[in-house]
Amino acid sequence: MNEGAPTDGSSGVHRWPELHPTTQAAFNQVLWRRGLPRTEIARRLGVSRTRLTAITRDLEEAGLIVEGKREQRSSTGRPAEMLHAVTTAYQFLGLHLHGMEVIAALVDLDGRVVWEDSATLSTETPDELVDVASRFLRSATESFRVAGVAVCGPLARVGLDSAAARIRAVDDALLDRFEAEWGIPLWVDDDVVALTAFEQWPxxxxxxxxxxxxxxxxxxxxxxxxxxxxxxxxxxxxxxxxxxxxxxxxxxxxxxxxxxxxxxxxxxxxxxxxxxxxxxxxxxxxxxxxxxxxxxxxxxxxxxxxxxxxxxxxxxxxxxxxxxxxxxxxxxxxxxxxxxxxxxxxxxxxxxxxxMPDYDFVEWARAAAALALYRVLSSEFF
Ligand SMILES: [Zn+2]
Missing domain, CATH: 3.30.420.40 (ATPase, nucleotide binding domain)
Structure with missing residues (x-):
């Protein structure tokens, strides 16, 4: 299932580019709105036309936006230059843990699931959970450009689920080890927080x-x-x-x-x-x-x-x-x-x-992936 995979052979692990906060904010606006005219981006961010030109050049060079055809805007009657997000530029991997079961989903920048998998853990150790995350990442990066990973489960709840203790035991040392090995961040968080991020982000x-x-x-x-x-x-x-x-x-x-x-x-x-x-x-x-x-x-x-x-x-x-x-x-x-x-x-x-949004078994894993996306693109809201 490699729909939406990059065709230029650039799959692998790719850290999200270091962008100036205003440049990142411009990209987020284009992404959330599914395309925006240049003038509208400048207005929303309160930047000059010249500054916006520099911003969009940076985003184009990073492969994150493309210029679309001129669209007629009804409000002004003048044609506007539309910018669109390249939603397949990066993917984010989410794992959801319930009991001993792990479901993984990979999403594009627009939250669309492009790949999924599942595994059953055999031990109670947090190390195994992180190893499973590495295994999923290795297989996802054969076809995709992955920029962040999140593992979610019942972290904050009172917890009848046996997964709660294991996910709480994933400590900073394990997270650091993962980042040192892969060069991209791994987050561990509560699954309801992830679902909330998934609903709120768009x-x-x-x-x-x-x-x-x-x-x-x-x-x-x-x-x-x-x-x-x-x-x-x-x-x-x-x-x-x-x-x-x-x-x-x-x-x-x-x-x-x-x-x-x-x-x-x-x-x-x-x-x-x-x-x-x-x-x-x-x-x-x-x-x-x-x-x-x-x-x-x-x-x-x-x-x-x-x-x-x-x-x-x-x-x-x-x-x-x-x-x-x-x-x-x-x-x-x-x-x-x-x-x-x-x-x-x-x-x-x-x-x-x-x-009451539609919901299926992969939704929790998709939400975990959305949490990784949210944290990479808009950490100021977190
Ligand atoms: Zn009660």
Whole structure:
């Protein structure tokens, strides 16, 4: 699967070029907007036409932009010289760790997946995880130009996943060893932070400066963006909102709470509440057939999620709420229960925009790759 691979034989490991911050910002604008006229770039960055000429020359020499055909701009009626990002110029590798399973995805500068692979770890050591990253990198660079790598997993959550301890054990010495060997950076981060970066990155050009992402799975993760920055917290532990109380007399969670969000909305809790079903999909199918227990359990999950979302909206007033992970399955046909609960808690008459993007198994790895891209291109937002 080498679609989009460079044809000039320049595949391999390539560090992102050292660009002046204004030059990098100009490139990001062109990338986010999927092409911009020269005049518009100069206006957005507040630079002169002469300065912009130098900037675009640097970007052209770095192989990052090309000039497109003149487009008629309706606002001025004059033709404009369009600049386009070369989105295949560099790729970014992301690995997602869940239990012993690692999924890898390689993305272009526009976030498109161009290559993917998977592996199963055989030991509990962090060294093996970094070795697997090296192996994926070696194979991806046979066809692509890779500029950064990120490994993501359940780093910041309370963590029932055995992967949490392993990913936390990847220390600076291991990261330094990787960078010394390959000449490009390796980052380790929380997977919900990566998913948040993936959602926020394309919106930076649109002026969306805040976002809350809620990921539903065996754990429930919260990713927060305020003032264009991903909120990390003083101890890199921000976003632990999964045990907030949402129901007066709910089931007990592993931490001993009654009626917390985890106890009603995590996929593990939903499955415990419908023991005769073997999967979340089966519970959703039972509910669709009118099974009273499955229906009640999923309605409760949707209500719990809406309640927590209402508290989040009160605290942060984000531009947008993004529901991901298993949200489609949990909320399918039950969006009304979610919305009703959200409105009951939310202390504002303003609508909160809610998005539920499509999601598949490679999405976490794609998000990890997007995190590497985000960190290379716009570290100031991180
Ligand atoms: Zn709890």
């Amino acid at each position: 919106q930076l050009g649109e002026g969306q400066d805040s976002l809350v992402l809620i990921s539903i799975g065996e754990e429930i993760g919260f990713g927060v963006v305020t003032h264009l920055q991903i909120l990390r917290g003083a101890r890199r532990a921000a976003g632990r909102f999964d045990h907030v109380p949402v129901l007066d007399d709910g089931p007990e969670c592993p931490l001993g709470h009654r009626g917390c969000l985890w106890s009603v909305t995590s996929t593990r809790a939903i499955q415990q509440a419908v023991p005769e079903a073997s999967s979340l999909a089966e519970i959703a199918a039972l509910a669709a057939e009118g099974d009273p227990l499955a229906t009640a359990v999923l309605e409760r999950a949707a209500t719990g999620l809406g309640t927590a979302a209402g508290h989040v909206a009160n605290l942060l007033d984000p531009h947008k709420l993004v529901l991901t992970g298993e949200s489609h399955t949990v909320l399918g046909g039950r969006i009304e229960a979610f919305t009703t609960a959200l409105r009951r808690v939310h202390l504002s008459d303003e609508e909160v925009e809610v998005a």
